[in-house]
Amino acid sequence: MQQAIKVTDSIYWIGGNDRETDLFEGLWELPRGVAYNAYFINDEKCAIIDTIKADKLSAYMERLVSIMPEGRTIDYLVVNHMEPDHSGSISILRKLYPEMKIVGNKKTIEMIGAFYGITEGMIEVKEGDVLDLGRHKLTFAMIPMVHWPESMVAYETSEKVLFSTDAFGGFCALEGGIFDDELDMALYEDETLRYFANIVGRYSGPAQKAIAKVRALDLKIICPAHGPILRSNPQHIVDLYDKWSSHKTDEGIVVVYGSMYGNTKFMTDTIARAACEAGVKDVIVHDASRSNLSYIVRDIWKYRGLVLGSCTYNTELYPPMATLCRALKNKMMKNRVLGICGSYSWSKGALAELQVFAEQGGDWKLVEPTIEVKSSPTETDLELCRELGRNMAEAVKAAEAK
Numbered sequence: 001m002q003q004a005i006k007v008t009d010s011i012y013w014i015g016g017n018d019r020e021t022d023l024f025e026g027l028w029e030l031p032r033g034v035a036y037n038a039y040f041i042n043d044e045k046c047a048i049i050d051t052i053k054a055d056k057l058s059a060y061m062e063r064l065v066s067i068m069p070e071g072r073t074i075d076y077l078v079v080n081h082m083e084p085d086h087s088g089s090i091s092i093l094r095k096l097y098p099e100m101k102i103v104g105n106k107k108t109i110e111m112i113g114a115f116y117g118i119t120e121g122m123i124e125v126k127e128g129d130v131l132d133l134g135r136h137k138l139t140f141a142m143i144p145m146v147h148w149p150e151s152m153v154a155y156e157t158s159e160k161v162l163f164s165t166d167a168f169g170g171f172c173a174l175e176g177g178i179f180d181d182e183l184d185m186a187l188y189e190d191e192t193l194r195y196f197a198n199i200v201g202r203y204s205g206p207a208q209k210a211i212a213k214v215r216a217l218d219l220k221i222i223c224p225a226h227g228p229i230l231r232s233n234p235q236h237i238v239d240l241y242d243k244w245s246s247h248k249t250d251e252g253i254v255v256v257y258g259s260m261y262g263n264t265k266f267m268t269d270t271i272a273r274a275a276c277e278a279g280v281k282d283v284i285v286h287d288a289s290r291s292n293l294s295y296i297v298r299d300i301w302k303y304r305g306l307v308l309g310s311c312t313y314n315t316e317l318y319p320p321m322a323t324l325c326r327a328l329k330n331k332m333m334k335n336r337v338l339g340i341c342g343s344y345s346w347s348k349g350a351l352a353e354l355q356v357f358a359e360q361g362g363d364w365k366l367v368e369p370t371i372e373v374k375s376s377p378t379e380t381d382l383e384l385c386r387e388l389g390r391n392m393a394e395a396v397k398a399a400e401a402k
């Protein structure tokens with residue numbers, strides 16, 4: 001039977017690792033899996049923080065019963081977030097522990113009714129309310145839109161533990177270790193950024209408000225809903241989320257191309273080479289057709305510069321490039337520099353759409369020249385590509401100097 005893992009003398013991890021789901025939310029690749037964290041607090045009253053995705057319930061239940069004291073029941077289920085990777089087992093838990101009170105805010109309670117048809121046995125909490133378990137006391141704070149409207153966190157005052165829901169979480173199953181000091185956190189950081197950029201990034205404004213609340217707490221341990229538990233240096237993850245949600249970027253350029261026969265790729269490779277020759281070390285090239293969108297968005301979130309190059313396809317932007325532009329617009333990114341180029345053979349189309357994206361797709365400073373090539377780039381076109389590469393390099397360096 002799977003065992004609960006001790007976080008403190010009375011708090012236990014009862015979550016599960018998912019290495020079977022290929023795509024998180026049906027979209028984002030999970031080559032290293034994902035963890036759904038949930039916690040049990042043993043006190044005069046027993047409480048659970050969150051449930052788990054329904055098909056991972058068996059590991060969760062094994063861990064729970066491994067630590068449940070004899071003759072006790074679950075008094076409270078705290079629901080910090082209603083996304084079904086955390087809420088998916090509420091109905092079964094309620095059947096197993098019919099006396100268990102479900103604790104959530106007004107929006108949580110509405111959602112529990114809508115998702116699971118449960119309307120009885122709820123405790124509604126508001127900002128600052130305290131749930132008394134005995135020695136442990138949970139104080140609730142609302143963090144709407146990090147990641148859903150009902151998202152909230154619970155801070156346990158006696159042990160200074162924050163149950164932070166999706167905030168400060170990341171992709172990657174917990175590989176043996178579950179605490180930051182048991183793992184090579186450098187490996188987890190990329191997956192945490194990929195999670196942030198794709199799941200939370202759009203809600204950077206709300207994330208900043210949540211971070212301001214967290215900064216006011218005396219913190220010993222952060223227990224997020226995904227990714228490692230942060231106990232050796234919990235401030236580090238807060239600093240990372242703060243950096244990413246305030247749109248602070250590293251010096252570097254992401255180059256993404258959409259190309260069927262290599263002509264547009266020739267242009268973007270030329271731009272990438274010129275940027276490198278102009279002194280930018282981090283130049284990352286993605287093929288929009290082949291890189292999973294989540295990796296492209298992760299890298300774009302990290303670096304200040306972005307170059308988009310697309311061929312024209314049936315009068316429009318090449319479809320994977322259109323998908324990327326749409327995703328980036330949705331993210332409402334700020335403080336970035338952008339270079340664009342396009343190719344066509346008769347009607348044009350791609351570059352015009354990239355120009356619209358440059359104007360309406362976020363806070364992008366357009367770097368000249370924009371380049372449009374008929375079929376295959378000439379030496380004159382390639383010289384313009386080199387110029388764009390050099391100008392991009394200058395722009396990302398100048399932005400850093402500010």
Ligand SMILES: Cc1cc2nc3c(=O)[nH]c(=O)nc-3n(C[C@H](O)[C@H](O)[C@H](O)COP(=O)(O)O)c2cc1C
Nearest residue numbers: 259260261262263264312314315344345346347348
């Ligand atoms: C299926 C297909 C559809 C295309 N549709 C258009 C189009 O509507 N208008 C246009 O000007 N060129 C169109 N083109 C031409 C390409 O955009 C052009 O040849 C471009 O240089 C190809 O770039 P690539 O080598 O990077 O794929 C199309 C090409 C293909 C293969």
